[in-house]
Amino acid sequence: MHPQTFQAQAKAKSIAKAKAIVPDLPVRLGSTPATTFRGNPDIFGRLVEDHDMHRALFAMIEETEGKSPERKKLFRELVKEIKAHSAAEEQALWSTVMRNPKTTDDARHAVSEHKELDEMLADLAARDMASPTWMRRFKKAKDEYLHHVREEEQEQFLAAQKHLSTADVAYMKRVFIARKRDEKASVKIDKKIKLN
Template identity: 70%
Template sequence: MTAKTIESRTFNPVPAAQAKAEAIAKAKALAPDLAVRIGSTPKTKFRGNPDVFGRLVEDHDRHRALLAMIEETTGNSPEREMLFTELVQELKGHAAAEEQALWSTVLRDPNTTDFARHAIAEHKEIDDMLADLAARDMASSAWLRRFAGLREEYLHHIREEEQEQFVAAEKHLSASDLRYMRQVFNRRKREEKAAAKIEEKINLKN
């Protein structure tokens, strides 16, 4: 298969249901015996789209599945440790690549600066929550309570991105911009995820 063929296939639209199923399957492959109960997902026009927003939603669906699978684990089991590590690396790599591929450009436009800053600020909040969880005993009830808080915060964040921030940003970007950003995101995501480190830092404010 030539590079041109791969690129062409990469940028072809995919039915939303298929795109969601494929994203969930990537997470499911890590722990086939665990259920993936993500329920219904917020409506978004970007799922399966051939631009950067479709690619970001693909990651979001995978993250929804990882969060649901972690909830199916118990104590400090190998499955919980493995899935949490994957989640941390996924979220860190995704956020860093998203900021470099999308929000760095959006920030240059005064019309879109506010919601770009909001998205980046929430990335920092989520990163802090991950560090707090990493520093705590996975088998404790406090860990589960804090994990539930992370899950709620992250699901709120990606719902807001998919239904508001991406919609607003799209109006100020050309189709060629969006497809180029997808290429940048894919490259940076691989690099950022590979370099992601799990930090441990107790958050005494919560």
């Protein structure tokens, strides 16, 4: 199978997971950044799989209005997904990558952006979804998220991969999958207004 076909199928599978939540909403995703990891069976491919699902959830939320049940359901799923993904990624990947002086800065940067996104999502959860300012803040969070995953997929994962053994990568995927499952089952959606 041609690599581009394989990557397209992997992306479509991730989008289908998001679509399953609210099947009647369109997913106007547009293009996504190219990455060598999409569809790979390793930790990096698994992370990109989540990123593609998150991109789809963001796009679907933009198709909703006000306090609709669809918006509430999709936003709840997005928050749970991102929080669980970030915690699992930090344990499985970034904690190891941080130990190597050549990749410490990338790991610190990724973890700090996770914290910023968490704060933005808590701010959105605390605000009125029907307000026009909610959607403006939501779009800002989406832009921050897309910037974050683009950096990970096109720069940080490539740098990290150079310093990891095959055994490290296999172990990281197992840790990620187990930790994400546990995290998602216990995620609490924080509500905290961010003044700015």
